[in-house]
Amino acid sequence: MSQRAVVAGVGMVPFATPSRSETYDVLAEGAVRAALGDAGITLDQVRQAYAGYVYGDSTCGQNGLYRVGMTGVPVINVNNNCSTGSSALYLARQAVASGAVDCALAFGFEQMQRGALRAHWEDRPSAFTRFEEVSTAADGDAGAVPMAPRYFGGAGAAYCERHGMDPKVFAQIAVKARKHAANNPYAVFTDPVTVEDVLDSPRIYGPLTRLQCCPPTCGSAAAVVVSEEFARKHGLRADVAIAAQELTTDTPESFDGDLINLVGYEMTRAAARRVYESAGVSPEDIRVVELHDCFTVNELLCYEALELTPEGTSEKFITDGDNTYGGRVVTNPSGGLLSKGHPLGATGLAQCAELVWQLRGEAGPRQVEDINVALQHNIGLGGAAVVTLYEKVR
Template identity: 65%
Template sequence: MSNKVVVAGVGMIQFTKPGQSDEYHVMGANAAKAALADAGIDYALVQQAYVGYVYGDSTCGQAAVYGVGLTGIPVINVNNNCSTGSTALFLARQAVESGAIDCAIALGFEQMQPGALKGAWTDRTGPMDRFAKTMVQVQGFDEQAPRAAQFFGGAGRAYMQEYGISREIFAKIRAKASQHAARNPLAVFRNVVSVEEVMASPMIFDPLTRLQCCPPTCGAAAAIVCSEAFAKKHGLNTDVVIAGQSMTTDRNSTFDEGDMRKVVGYDMTRNAAVSVFEQAGVGPQDIQVVELHDCFTANELITYEGLMLTPEGTAEKFILDGDNTYGGRVVTNPSGGLLSKGHPLGATGLAQCFELTRQLRGTAAATQVEGARFALQHNLGLGGACVVTLYQRQ
């Protein structure tokens, strides 16, 4: 059995800096309530909950959904690094599409602390140890720089070395993100910054300056997914469907080819994108709007090519021609992306879903991309997992 899966409701709360948010369970409950209200259904109709977070004890998902209701449904906690929110969505979609259930909620939240990401356990092998070893072999290790910035900065360096682009190209991505976020009232940073300001901010790991690194963020977002038959039975909005979705993990190329772009998931992105376009029967040329994983400007640049939005080696032209913004070919991260909207790890994938669902409904207000019919979502987690989702307006 294969049901058409509708995104019937989405919800998102204001993203904030660490220390300025409610506690995780309050944020999660509020996002879930917002998604239910948007869908126009009672929580009693939801049959399963998939709840994502990275930094928290076991069963934080229950603590959040119990703030919505105590209905006895299964609550599955999900942790897949920065792709956690989209992994929760992937599981919810899969359960509905298979016919196992008719309606599910995917919820993600994160209550983060200031500073660079770090692991919680130091007395055992870390899940990123193999990636770190590969990075050291390729480019060494800088004890003064955050590890994540070295991964993605290294990917940026590899691209610069192959194609001869300048550092300013990466800065243009951050300036674009700030212009988009200025339109989004839920973004954590809404101030517009220039290319010059981006370049003048402190260097974190060449070519990445501080303004080219996403900030630690607190927030929550949620989506109600259901079968089309369920939606019609209950009079729900059926405008947006998931036309294709794929989750991929690493292959040998991540570790064996000495390319930092592949270490940070380029091949995962490409493989997931190919699968999704095949499922949906459309191509990258059909996409009008994209929310992609711009944890660092370097990752946005290489992901243009990973998603086949532009041929390999042409990302610079894509940016300089303005094809990544309003008036161009495909508006990328109209929400402001992770760089400006913020990156609460467990919520990010569902915040992307929130933005794209509203885009296809035509209700995105100031961030609206006119005439959007197909929307693409890309959410990446090192360690590794990549989820690519294609939404269609019907």
């Protein structure tokens, strides 16, 4: 890679529940216009566009972008499950860093349906056959429980058994998420909850209750990625750069029978270690992170997979308040997937927007003070994990 990629602009629209959302094309238009406006460019300056979404017909990316303009720019549609938005960002960054283009747009959107995630193509082999085999071998037949809470709930139970942790600790993560989301105008759920509220909500599977599961959400987010030369030529801000980024997929270890590995622990750890090595930073340098808290269980597992705290110490990390303001690393200042929401194709780019605002000092009451780097983690089972490190350019 010959050029440093900088994030010249970001944008998103407020996330919403399916019953209150606009259609995906309207959402995409809003986010793209916001990102272009933030960067100070027009669509005809973009040389490639990467559109991320999971639920939709082919070329939905074009349909969303055409509401902004029809410039003939190449549009590549991306689907990598819940890591789709970050995968689109990965491709945009790669195109700029390689010198293939000097300005790329990554945008993601999702118009989700109510209820748990489900397969839409049942006349062909499932991408989750291996996952089902491992989960069933470990926990038996879970009946009608949806696959995602079954996998993550099983992993949470396995963690508690392995490390002697009270499952009630998971509930504290949901409480923290709401506290952070209260300061985010883009978040879906901003009302406070207590540990008792979380534990008293309907039980889903294992230690998971409803308030420990991210909601079906609609929304869109976008980022403009440019070379430093392009930024200088056009007078754009270039104060936030992508210092390192890695995308990993499953290895046989994901299916070794360990439910924690099944939900992406090793994928995340491998990507994070490569990012730290490439950027020349250590986990101790990280003071703000947006990570993939699709369930409270996954946030806890990711503390350790990202090496923010040693294995088996997440309970102390939580109870000491090291995962929030005043602690060691502010985790999901946006409210995360649990409270901000999780429109699959938009999630990774919403994380990008939050961390760019943080590094610029534009996060308002969510601002984490005195930061020079920020870490992003986005995972999709099936599988793909994307870890991105942003740095403030002086």
